[in-house]
Amino acid sequence: MKDASLTVREREVLAVIGRNASGKSTLSKLAAGILTPERGVATVDGLDTRDERLGLEVRRRVAFLQQNPESQFVSVTVEREIASGPENLGFTAADTRAAVGDMLDFFGLVELRKCPPSALSAGQMQKVLLASLLAMKPAYLVLDEPTSYLDPIERDAVSREVKRISQSLGTSVVWVTQFLYEAAALPRIIAVADGRVCFDGAVAGLQDDAATLALLGIDITELRQDSLGTPRLPGARSRCPR
Amino acid sequence: MELVLREVGFSYDRGLPTEKAVLRSLSLRVRAGEFVSVVGRTGSGKTTLGLVMAGLLKPQSGEVTVRPERPEPSDGHGVTGRLNVVMVFQVPESQFFEEDVFSEVAFGPSRLGIKGEELSTRVFSSLERLGLDAARISRRSPIRLSEGEKRKVAIASALSCEPLFLILDEPTISLDWQASTHLLSLLRRLADSGVSVIVMTHEVEHAVRYSDGLAVLSRGTLSASCRLTADDVYGCWKERG
DSSP states (O other): OOSOOOOOOTTOEEEEEEOTTSSHHHHHHHHTTSSOOSSSOOEETTEETTOGGGHHHHHHHEEEEOSOGGGTOOSSSHHHHHHHHHHHTTOOHHHHHHHHHHHHHHTTOGGGTTSOGGGSOHHHHHHHHHHHHHTTOOSEEEEESTTTTSOHHHHHHHHHHHHHHHHHHOOEEEEEOSOHHHHHTSSEEEEEETTEEEEEEOHHHHHTOHHHHHHHTOOHHHIIIIITSOOOOOOTTSOOOO | OEEEEEEEEEEESTTSTTOEEEEEEEEEEEETTOEEEEEOOTTSSHHHHHHHHTTSSOOSEEEEEEESOOOOOSSSOOSSOOOSEEEEOSSGGGGOOSSSHHHHHHHHHHHTTOOHHHHHHHHHHHHHHTTOOHHHHTTSOGGGSOHHHHHHHHHHHHHTTOOSEEEEESTTTTOOHHHHHHHHHHHHHHHHTTOEEEEEESOHHHHHHHOSEEEEEETTEEEEESSOOHHHHHHHHHHHO
16 A cells, blocks of 8 residues: 555445455555554554554454455354354453344344354355454444355345445445445445555546546446446346246 | 266265255256356355366266367376366466466476477467466466466466366456456457357356356256346346255
């Protein structure tokens, strides 16, 4: 990253887009306090992420989700997975139980609570991981390409969950994505190119910004056709070919 | 030449209480120079099907054949210096084990008995077919390249075996929008040059746009057509899973 500045406000949902190796993943890790800046400063509710004594306080406030769901499980059942975060943060047993119960309800996972994560689909795994992060009651959620490994139907389901999270729980969401249509559905887009924030605004502004589109390698005709349009996920109106 | 799957069946944990049937009496025919996409949801068995087609898993019922048959080297040192079917895995890093790109791409053909000048020519031409600058990249470590370059080196190392059929498992995962369309155009050109390309993917719009034919994988069987739209595929997924 080079001289990148960004402020994420309370209850805000924003997308971070950029080409491979543009620095978008690094930006998200800096925001989550997983990486600390060599120059400049990253703060979470005023807490400097470079200050090791504040590490736990930063962790309480920001949760981070990676691309590949399979690489993130630490427990043998869905229920234990969701409990692991609150336990590590020192929640009491009663508070952990309550948080797990709330999250199982919120994500509709009650029936799967005794399942081993390996028995779940990739989409269900990401939901369980979202539940395990939100059980820690973070103020900010940083998602690093959470839908990359999912098929379009699972992607759509996870996207809807993320919007529901921000609306119902008031969690701010920083959502790194390579799917332009996912970004286009959010009120604010941050575009990263060559380690710099090259755009910060609404999708309408991006569509009109030819220089930034060129920098991002986005073809305007692509963007109008499907990439930045609504996700093309129709109902089951066509029948299965035989 | 054609790659034919006839009533292929495959289960994991066969005979155990945890047995899971992934492919059930599945049939498919891919002709020379065709670009076929197998579209399936995550967990539908795309990777298993690719492994079976590539001969990396043996079907438990039915058969996989390349017709008419071409002498396939039996011990890795055959005379033809080619492989019929080669598969590129979903995560490029999982197939890299050499220290530089040249050795990585040379590995396949060198096992097939290709040596010296001919080997270098194959490596360089495979890299160049994928639009890579062979001189710049050949001494670099494959795991230190960009995502797009890694993907291309993985494909180059398959192409250097001069396969008739190239199978790619989710080749655009973790590639950005530009790298994805660039790679698919490249695969389209490969198919036009006579190499059959078989892509296992859940990116339906890409599959519809670049393939000659689509096969929808669900519940262990295929339904195939050359005229499926994205709506047809999503409809099928919603109906059958």
